[in-house]
Amino acid sequence: MQGEAAISARGLGKQYRLGDAPTADSLREALTELFSRSTVARTAAAFQRSRNGDDDARTIWSLRDVSFDVDHGATLAIIGRNGAGKSTLLKILSRITQPTTGRVQIAGRVGSLLEVGSGFHPDLTGRENIYLNGAILGMRRREIDAKFDEIVAFAEVERFLDTQVKHYSSGMYMRLAFSVAAHLEPDILLVDEVLAVGDLDFQRKCIGKMGSVAGEGRTVLFVSHNLVAVRALCRSAIVLDSGRVVKQGETADCIAYYVSSGFAEDASTWTRPATAPDGPVAVARVDSRVTGHQPSLTLELDIIVESRARHRPALLAFDIHDAAGATIMQAMPALDGFIPDDAPRHRVRASIALPPLIPSQYFVSVWVGTQFAERGDVAERAIRFEVHDSPAAGRTQPHTTDHGYIVPPSVATCEVA
Amino acid sequence: MAISTPAGHSDPAGSRPITVIEPPKRWVPLDLRELWDQRELVYFLAWRDIKVRYKQTVLGASWAILQPVFAMVVFSLFFGRLGGLPSDGLPYPLWSFAGLVPWTFFSQGLTQAANSLVMSQNLLRKVYFPRLAIPVATVLSAAVDFVLAFAVLAAMIFFYQIELTGRVLWVIPLAVLAFVTALGAGLWFAALSVRYRDVRFVVPFLVQFWLFATPIAYPSSLLPERWRALYALNPMAGVVEGFRWALLGANTRPGSMVIVSTLAAAVILFGGAYYFRSVERTFADVV
Numbered sequence: 001m002q003g004e005a006a007i008s009a010r011g012l013g014k015q016y017r018l019g020d021a022p023t024a025d026s027l028r029e030a031l032t033e034l035f036s037r038s039t040v041a042r043t044a045a046a047f048q049r050s051r052n053g054d055d056d057a058r059t060i061w062s063l064r065d066v067s068f069d070v071d072h073g074a075t076l077a078i079i080g081r082n083g084a085g086k087s088t089l090l091k092i093l094s095r096i097t098q099p100t101t102g103r104v105q106i107a108g109r110v111g112s113l114l115e116v117g118s119g120f121h122p123d124l125t126g127r128e129n130i131y132l133n134g135a136i137l138g139m140r141r142r143e144i145d146a147k148f149d150e151i152v153a154f155a156e157v158e159r160f161l162d163t164q165v166k167h168y169s170s171g172m173y174m175r176l177a178f179s180v181a182a183h184l185e186p187d188i189l190l191v192d193e194v195l196a197v198g199d200l201d202f203q204r205k206c207i208g209k210m211g212s213v214a215g216e217g218r219t220v221l222f223v224s225h226n227l228v229a230v231r232a233l234c235r236s237a238i239v240l241d242s243g244r245v246v247k248q249g250e251t252a253d254c255i256a257y258y259v260s261s262g263f264a265e266d267a268s269t270w271t272r273p274a275t276a277p278d279g280p281v282a283v284a285r286v287d288s289r290v291t292g293h294q295p296s297l298t299l300e301l302d303i304i305v306e307s308r309a310r311h312r313p314a315l316l317a318f319d320i321h322d323a324a325g326a327t328i329m330q331a332m333p334a335l336d337g338f339i340p341d342d343a344p345r346h347r348v349r350a351s352i353a354l355p356p357l358i359p360s361q362y363f364v365s366v367w368v369g370t371q372f373a374e375r376g377d378v379a380e381r382a383i384r385f386e387v388h389d390s391p392a393a394g395r396t397q398p399h400t401t402d403h404g405y406i407v408p409p410s411v412a413t414c415e416v417a
Numbered sequence: 418m419a420i421s422t423p424a425g426h427s428d429p430a431g432s433r434p435i436t437v438i439e440p441p442k443r444w445v446p447l448d449l450r451e452l453w454d455q456r457e458l459v460y461f462l463a464w465r466d467i468k469v470r471y472k473q474t475v476l477g478a479s480w481a482i483l484q485p486v487f488a489m490v491v492f493s494l495f496f497g498r499l500g501g502l503p504s505d506g507l508p509y510p511l512w513s514f515a516g517l518v519p520w521t522f523f524s525q526g527l528t529q530a531a532n533s534l535v536m537s538q539n540l541l542r543k544v545y546f547p548r549l550a551i552p553v554a555t556v557l558s559a560a561v562d563f564v565l566a567f568a569v570l571a572a573m574i575f576f577y578q579i580e581l582t583g584r585v586l587w588v589i590p591l592a593v594l595a596f597v598t599a600l601g602a603g604l605w606f607a608a609l610s611v612r613y614r615d616v617r618f619v620v621p622f623l624v625q626f627w628l629f630a631t632p633i634a635y636p637s638s639l640l641p642e643r644w645r646a647l648y649a650l651n652p653m654a655g656v657v658e659g660f661r662w663a664l665l666g667a668n669t670r671p672g673s674m675v676i677v678s679t680l681a682a683a684v685i686l687f688g689g690a691y692y693f694r695s696v697e698r699t700f701a702d703v704v
Contacts, residue, residue, distance in 0.1 A: 093438070096541075097698070098439075107436075112545065115544075119544065123473065124465065132462075136546065138455075
């Protein structure tokens with residue numbers, strides 16, 4: 001065993017092929033390719049490719065030369081924008097995919113939680129799904145037996161244990177799925193932002209549960225866009241950008257770096273970076289503009305939503321953050337799913353009536369997903385807009401964020417008491 | 418898969434197992450030990466397949482019996498009665514059913530195993546576990562159907578008053594041979610279907626063709642003696658002839674056939690398992 005590092009990564013890289021490159025998707029393509037090109041030509045092409053270091057235009061490095069160490073018992077956050085390589089890193093560490101270059105040594109049993117409710121089957125009962133999901137996450141039957149009551153109590157589904165989970169409300173479904181995962185007791189826990197589905201209290205409850213049960217020695221790697229959660233949960237952090245580690249250190253420093261860098265450019269349009277897509281539904285593009293005059297500004301959004309696989313009707317949510325990453329408010333134009341999966345792309349036009357905001361920079365994250373455990377997508381801090389005027393007409397005194405961002409309309413009268 | 422645990426699965430020095438993750442290598446060991454460590458997962462996956470398969474059907478698990486029984490009725494009518502095919506001197510329904518029971522196991526196991534990875538693509542992208550667990554569990558779930566159908570076969574043997582001998586015990590290794598064949602072919606097609614979605618359409622054809630290359634409706638004695646060894650390269654030919662010999666006392670003398678079939682099945686299984694392992698690292702990137 002080398003030192004006391006729980007995870008030691010050296011020079012990790014992951015290259016993906018884009019589009020229709022050598023991964024022929026149908027047998028016909030493969031056969032056509034086989035017969036259309038002579039063996040000599042193919043060999044020559046392959047040789048050429050290998051000489052060029054396989055770096056042709058059809059490949060993309062989703063992760064490049066990433067090295068870091070995580071001590072036993074540490075809590076490390078991995079932050080970065082969409083497409084920065086966070087999920088790829090987690091997938092490599094949890095052995096779902098293999099790196100193209102580099103090496104990782106992991107000391108300890110790894111539990112990874114890239115999705116809540118992996119392997120849940122809607123036709124099985126709650127009880128059956130606990131065993132199935134537990135086994136898939138790597139628990140032994142004896143462990144599940146021992147923790148069964150705890151899992152059920154944590155999820156608060158006692159009465160519905162023998163009901164098929166397809167009849168569960170989405171809240172019950174998520175609670176049960178969380179609960180099984182929360183009772184996994186690995187030495188090293190890898191958590192993707194799936195946990196961000198719940199509110200912060202619930203995330204804290206879950207991670208606290210996982211971290212505290214056996215106490216010391218548990219190592220947690222947490223990938224999140226939610227800077228508040230990161231700050232609350234992690235001591236140190238890594239900032240990834242375009243697949244590379246650009247900052248490593250204390251969480252506060254990393255967050256400061258992350259927030260201050262890369263958002264200088266005007267961001268009224270956002271396009272999804274060309275990395276390996278994930279999940280059945282995703283945000284492909286966002287266009288925005290602010291219309292109207294203070295104090296009644298309207299944020300108009302034009303969003304292209306992509307359906308990559310069957311999914312239940314999806315809905316949108318917009319988080320509006322301050323420059324430090326704290327969420328000020330959320331807009332949710334519809335409470336039920338309204339984006340079907342009957343076409344590969346849908347255009348959604350949304351308009352948000354902004355409350356009276358003080359002059360500052362604001363960021364908007366666009367979330368798309370369903371009310372079920374299907375993986376959604378977040379275009380994190382996709383849009384930046386700036387408010388220039390005070391919402392209070394005629395005010396000359398400057399506003400400061402010390403007194404918040406919203407200036408609600410107010411009236412006062414004065415008379416002799 | 419280039420994941421190795423140099424010190425075995427439990428680190429002798431401490432309690433923490435060491436895992437090394439590296440880029441894929443050309444030669445990938447089978448690592449059956451990891452699969453064995455996760456046998457409970459295999460069990461739960463098989464159990465899920467069985468539960469889900471019959472949960473919403475009106476007739477439930479009786480489908481496991483109805484499928485070969487219907488096939489027997491059809492075969493008896495068309496091949497036995499109308500076609501007048503010989504049946505080793507045994508009643509045609511019993512004789513064909515003795516072939517249909519292992520055949521149904523094989524064809525179901527193969528078809529479901531071939532689809533199993535694509536069906537589990539969500540899991541493949543989100544959780545790590547030995548990928549072999551999925552097709553193995555699928556074929557095991559088909560084995561449960563086989564046991565049910567076998568009970569019907571036993572009842573028919575009793576009904577036709579066939580005298581059983583010690584040969585009956587051979588049914589166990591023969592069933593294992595059918596399992597090995599289904600799994601071996603299933604591994605090939607499961608791995609291929611991740612990359613080439615066309616495979617899904619190829620498998621039903623292949624199963625149909627394979628049915629006619631197996632002595633289900635006709636006895637292999639219709640073939641010239643010298644072709645029989647070649648014929649036995651189809652492992653299911655050995656299984657079916659073996660079943661009739663072991664259970665019904667058919668004078669098929671399947672010894673040499675079963676040997677050839679066993680060798681062929683072993684080649685299919687090991688080839689399939691190594692092919693599966695060598696491409697499984699790309700599953701999460703492709704599905």
